[in-house]
Amino acid sequence: MLTNKKILLCVTGGIAVYKAVALVSKLTQAGATVKVILSESAMEFVQPLSFQVMSKNDVYFDTFDEKDSSVIAHIDLADWADLIIVAPATANSIGKxxxxxxxxxxxxxxLAATAPVWIAPAMNVHMYDHPAVIRNINQLAADGYQFIEPSEGYLACGYVGKGRLEEPEKITALASKFFEPKEQPLKGKKVIVTAGPTRERIDPVRYLSNFSTGKMGYAMAKAARGLGANVTLVSGPVALAKPAGINVVDVESAEEMLQAVLAEYDDCSIAIKTAAVADYRPKNQMGQKMKKQEGDAAIELERTTDILKTLGERKQNQLLIGFAAETNDVLHYAEGKLKKKNADYIVANDVSKTDRGFGADENTVTIVGKNDFLKSYPSENKEQLAKKVLADIIKREGL
Known part of the structure; x- marks a missing residue:
């Protein structure tokens, strides 16, 4: 949910500043773009360089240090942010x-911000309970500011009580939830997504596979999760980070993928088969490395089980969406696949182009659906495209 979201972190001076460094790390790992403003007191605890390294952005601390002469820095930052977090927020900064x-x-x-502002206090337990601090917090709440309450525990001053800055992981989770779509048509529904290639072993060191990287499948899984679904992602071997909030089942071969999908299929609402599954596997897998010999060699192949066709045959109330990666006659093959596999939709794309499809960050697809439905999409980032494709199908199905 934090991908491409712009978060401004305001760090005021307290011992909890070290947690703010970890917070920047967690937010950026979750996909957010983070910019940091430090108070003068905050820099007594942690130098700006630490925040610069973690955020990969300039760090701001001087109102009169205009890094870009074409804008006024504090106004530009206020306008830039989708969300502003003050963490840690001292009693002094809250009072101001x-x-x-x-x-x-x-x-x-x-004071120039129009974006939502969250305040995460961190201070001594007695300071937090002081009438002046309570009065200031109540005033800010009345002004529309949101508070991330401090947790209880051992404080740097030696006291045990309420006043610890909330953990970076919790603040990141709250930010992620904040950016979830307000409408979640798939909330409570189970969605299965397959992604990536499969590998069919020839011997212990060789296998048959394809060029799929899993990017489109992972994008579809994230899109479904963003719409509220409980997502199980059955993934072939890929070099992608496991997406947060999604149950990932790692498999290697077509047979392993088939069994993993069937184990989840009966009670799912939507199955999205994005994976590029091998059509053939070696009939006899070598137990030892196959040695080079004089002359040519031949490997006898046998068909793997067609997963999409199997799901189509077993379909009851599930919505079945398949993908077709083709190098020619894309729509012709997609239409044929729709009928033969008893799918509800086929998302077809031409993988003969090097700037989209397998391995690329962008894709260009056409949906072929039941009742002569046809819709094409221009080339776009896979994550954005996945959201649009899934939203259009859900709207058409009335989910």
């Missing part, structure tokens, strides 16, 4: 903001 004081880069930027 509650009273409209703008005497540093952070408070000046916050």
């Amino acid at each position: 903001l509650a009273n409209g004081i703008a005497d540093n880069m952070i408070t000046t930027t916050l």
Whole structure:
């Protein structure tokens, strides 16, 4: 949910500043673009370089240090952000903001902000309970600011109580949830997605496979998760990070993928078969490395089980979506596949082009569906394309 989201992190001075470095790391790992503003006191605990390394962006701390002369920095940052998080937020910074004081880069930027602002306090337990702090927090809440309450535990001052900055993982999870689509038509529904290639072993060191990288399948899984589905991703061997919030089942061969899908199929609502499954496998797999010999060699192949066809034969109330990667006559083969496999939709793409399809970050597809449905999409980033394809199918199905 945080992919391409712009988060401005305002860090004020307290011992919990070290957690803010970890928070930047967690947010960027989750896909967000993070920019950081440090107060003068925050820099007494951690130097700007640490935040610069983690965010891969310039760090701001001086209102009058205009890094880009074409804009006013604090106004530009306020306009840039999709979400602003103040973490840690000291009693001092909370008091300033509650009273409209703008005497540093952070408070000046916050007063100019129109994006949602979350405040994560961190301070001594007695400071947190002080009437003035409580009054300031109540004022900010009335002004529309959201608070991430501190947790209880051992504090740097030696006290045990409420005042610890919430853990970076929890704040990241809250931010991710914030950006989830408000409409979740697949909430509570089970979706199976297959992705990537399969490998059919010849011997312990060789196999048959294809050029699929799994990017489109992983994008479809993320799109389904974003729409509220409980997603199981059956993945062939890929070099992609496991997406958060998705149950990933790793497989290697076509047979392993078949069995993993069948184990989940009966009670699923939607099955999306994106994987490029091998059509053939060696009839006899060598137990030892096949040695080079004089002359040519031949490997006898046998058909693997057609997973999409098997799912079509077993289909009851499931919505079945297949993918067709072709190098010629794309629509002709997609239409034939739709009928032969008893699928509801086939998403077809031409993989003969090097700038899209297998291995590329972009794809160009056409949906062929039941009742003569046909829709083409221009070339686009796979994650954005997956959202559009799934949204259109869901809308057409009335889900």
